[in-house]
Amino acid sequence: MSKQALESTAKDMVAPGKGLLAMDESSPTCKSRFDKIGVACTEENRRAYRDLLVTTKGLSEFIGGAILFDETIRDKTLAGTPFATHLAKSGIVPGIKVDKGAKDLAAHPGEKVTEGLDGLRERLAEYREIGARFTKWRAVITIGKGIPTRGCIEANAHALARYAALAQEAGLVPIVEPEVLINGDHTIERCYEVTEYTLRTVFAEIAVQRVALEGMVLKPSMVISGLECPQRADVQEVAQQTVRCLLDTVPASVPGVAFLSGGQSNEEATAHLNAMHNLGVELPWALTFSYARALQQPALETWKGDAANVAAAQKALYHRAKLNGAAALGRYKASMEKEAA
Numbered sequence: 001m002s003k004q005a006l007e008s009t010a011k012d013m014v015a016p017g018k019g020l021l022a023m024d025e026s027s028p029t030c031k032s033r034f035d036k037i038g039v040a041c042t043e044e045n046r047r048a049y050r051d052l053l054v055t056t057k058g059l060s061e062f063i064g065g066a067i068l069f070d071e072t073i074r075d076k077t078l079a080g081t082p083f084a085t086h087l088a089k090s091g092i093v094p095g096i097k098v099d100k101g102a103k104d105l106a107a108h109p110g111e112k113v114t115e116g117l118d119g120l121r122e123r124l125a126e127y128r129e130i131g132a133r134f135t136k137w138r139a140v141i142t143i144g145k146g147i148p149t150r151g152c153i154e155a156n157a158h159a160l161a162r163y164a165a166l167a168q169e170a171g172l173v174p175i176v177e178p179e180v181l182i183n184g185d186h187t188i189e190r191c192y193e194v195t196e197y198t199l200r201t202v203f204a205e206i207a208v209q210r211v212a213l214e215g216m217v218l219k220p221s222m223v224i225s226g227l228e229c230p231q232r233a234d235v236q237e238v239a240q241q242t243v244r245c246l247l248d249t250v251p252a253s254v255p256g257v258a259f260l261s262g263g264q265s266n267e268e269a270t271a272h273l274n275a276m277h278n279l280g281v282e283l284p285w286a287l288t289f290s291y292a293r294a295l296q297q298p299a300l301e302t303w304k305g306d307a308a309n310v311a312a313a314q315k316a317l318y319h320r321a322k323l324n325g326a327a328a329l330g331r332y333k334a335s336m337e338k339e340a341a
């Protein structure tokens with residue numbers, strides 16, 4: 001796979017006014033989402049819900065790529081088409097989460113390292129065969145007393161870079177996701193410091209492992225106050241600090257930066273992205289969204305596991321995707337929240 005082909009896939013994923021739909025919840029995460037709406041996390045329900053998401057009419061107006069979980073990429077829509085084929089036919093690039101989750105990091109209490117490098121080359125070849133065109137690997141960095149440590153950040157950055165090089169070797173665009181968690185009472189300044197150090201370390205490892213910057217997408221968290229911080233920074237501050245941090249750390253040849261929502265409310269996640277496009281600062285990369293919760297929440301709550309609610313849930317997803325698509329162009333207005341979905 002040539003660098004040009006990877007670059008062209010990456011550009012399709014983050015085309016102007018489009019972002020990514022993260023729908024790659026592992027089965028335990030899916031269970032915790034379904035528990036909240038009182039739906040049993042059976043294979044049948046997971047399939048019905050994911051069918052609802054991908055068959056939403058017009059979704060490709062705002063969604064350039066969808067990240068699937070292993071179970072879904074091997075599965076078919078209710079109409080009997082493989083999920084990856086359905087997405088590709090709808091003009092949405094199909095992708096796959098390939099990490100094996102964040103596990104306790106030895107000798108580092110309270111910190112995690114993401115596993116999944118063993119056997120990854122073979123798994124990537126299979127995923128490409130069944131239709132994936134990009135991949136995702138998520139690392140988590142926790143802010144707390146005395147953490148994160150250099151050991152944790154370096155271990156995760158190294159794994160991200162090794163993964164990204166293998167994905168590109170297989171002809172798949174890697175989404176590199178170092179998530180600095182929002183949990184805690186830390187200030188936005190502390191989040192800035194940790195995010196800056198993390199991104200610097202990640203891009204240093206990416207250079208060492210010879211990852212082609214033009215053929216990857218970065219999925220960072222925003223620079224934001226911890227959820228329990230007594231004085232949380234406002235929308236403008238989050239936008240300014242996040243853009244400043246990214247400009248200082250992310251090479252201009254990376255085609256796209258697509259944020260995770262990470263526990264922000266739906267409206268906050270949209271408003272923050274929108275504000276970043278209205279700072280009067282020229283951005284070298286496409287700056288967009290790759291949300292799971294902040295895109296799916298209204299649809300999930302409308303669906304409630306009932307086939308009779310599918311059309312209304314799809315309207316809710318379409319509406320949220322449309323608002324985030326507008327935010328990715330800096331054209332979102334809070335008044336759009338009230339428009340009929």
Ligand code: 13P
Nearest residue numbers: 022260261262291292293
């Ligand atoms: P959230 O938008 O819910 O944070 O999820 C994004 C994601 O893909 C986490 O890996």
